[in-house]
Amino acid sequence: MKTRALFSLVLTNLRRNLRHMMLASVGVVVGICSFVFFLALGQGVRHTVATRIFPLEANRLEVVPRTAQLGAPSGRVLDQEAVEELGSLPGVRAAYPVMKLQFLATAALDGRSISPAAIELLSHMPGINPAMIEAVKNLRLWLEIMAEGIDPRLVQKDVVAGDFVDPPEGQPIPVLLSRRMVEIYNASFARERGLPRVSENVLAFLPSVSITLNHSFISRAVSGPSEERRMKIVGLSNYALMGGVSMPLETVKRLNRRFVGEEAARTYRAVILEVTDSSKLAPVQERVRALGFDIEMRERQLAESVGLLISVVTAGFSLISLVIVGLAALSIAHIFFMLIAERRAEIGLLRALGASRADIRALVLNEAALVGAAGGLAGVAVGLLLCTGLDFLLVRSLPDFPFKPDSFFLYPWWLVPLAVAFAVAFCLVGALLPARRAATLDPARAILGR
């Protein structure tokens, strides 16, 4: 049978049996709608986890000194020689050393001491209101500060409010804050205390903060004179220290040398390796271990575990959706069996006019495929509407919480074709037996309606 003729006959038959077909496709619509819903939700949650909670870059890994184990010698120290050696490994594009600030430091922010000029600047911050200005004026903050130095090349794209380089004496130290820490501050602390939220847009308006080097509120293990400096937040970065601040590497080296000694200025806490592409990760890891170092895997493993959990839950719900579509396929089978019984004489006539068994089979299967495609598209449309509506409600009505996404749903390009393909496939499976029965009807008997 010619394709066009087949399609025309299929459409005519579907129009004739519109009520039955709509009934048959209800299950498909419901199943595909829930499939789209759960898959988009799973993708949305996974995206939030991957980009905001565990923002890992696939082509980077963190090298740390090997931990000493019982009976085994500890690994090598991460010094400049090691950094150069790691940087020259095959497949490594760059090596970015990270150095810990090896002495104690504190930060203090007293709202009363913020200059009127800074308060004036603050009042121009986007989203600021007078109550927030009052809250800032009443702020009393004393913190033990942890800090580390990172290679400015690693965080170049995160710096938005100044330069991230070792500053001349007397100038504020540029620091980067962890995005995750800021997220937690914004969604909990700032909201509770009526303080301004922190984002890249407002960094330029924030006043510098006092930092006291070689000082602690709680520890007596501080010797030597302390030194007052100021620090200025210049950006937010996924590479910044969680629960502390990150300074330019050269600044930390210089401060370690001054307050602890030369040795502290030569030893790195970690080295972040950037490989040429993610396929090089495994061989580079092997070489790194062979050199006597370890790979920091905790965050990656945690991210992978959470990702796996999301995948399993999404797969579970998607499976339930597919079971619904599967049940719909049974309904399709039932309705097609009924329609074929009703159309026996017509099938017999088509056979008498020259239709082969394959033509009849194709006719039934194409009707089912079209029901599947229409049901699938309707299911996708309803699903997308549901997702959009619910997303709107959730984003608007749920209070802020850490890592609250801008959208709970994500719609990858393959979602619609996959959903429609599933609908068509299940309907085809449902129609297989009816199609076989229709094709094998004895035309001589069928034409008599027997």
Next chain:
Amino acid sequence: MIRLNNVTRLYGEGTGGVRALDGVTLELPAGAFVTIVGTSGSGKTTLLNIIGGLDTSYSGEVEVDGWKLMELNDRGLSEYRRRTVGFVFQHFHLLEHFDSLHNVALPALFGNEDDASARRRAAELLEMVGLGDKLHRRPSELSGGQKQRVAIARALFHRPKILLADEPTGNLDTRTGGQIIELFEALNRQGLTVVVVTHEQFLFKHHSHFVRLEDGRIVESKQP
């Protein structure tokens, strides 16, 4: 040429089985007008279905216009039906949701004609059977005789060599039935082989061949 050699068709098995056809041997020339008569259950329709390639569960040999039907697979039989035979049924079997034109052009679904030429051919055939003014009437808007004319036009669509009619006047009054027979005779005069199964023998006066079946056997066969 239609040739059947020792054709037997059984329905059911064992002692409960029925011999619808029992060793039928028959030879009909091309261009003949054949009337097959018999009582209900005598095997007339079974014989017609076997000649038409709709029934393949028989023993014996059937050859129609050079096609050895027992050697054909489903695809071959479909092609045979498409090229060689046209069917006319007692109950017309018109598709209610199509108008006359589309009903007549239905065989085009399985042929190679494009839509425009199929419609043109269907219109010509409807004109030929006297329904040129009813191209877009649906079956429910036609009388019994008109429906049967549409069915005849449909059977002629792909220019068959043999027209097989199963009780074509069974649902028509005598006058209308007579008009349908006149149409068959006219088609036969143009060279079409016509095989009519009927129990209304009196309507078919001008047949060239006559076959009477009883209990699946030929009990009378006349040739001009």
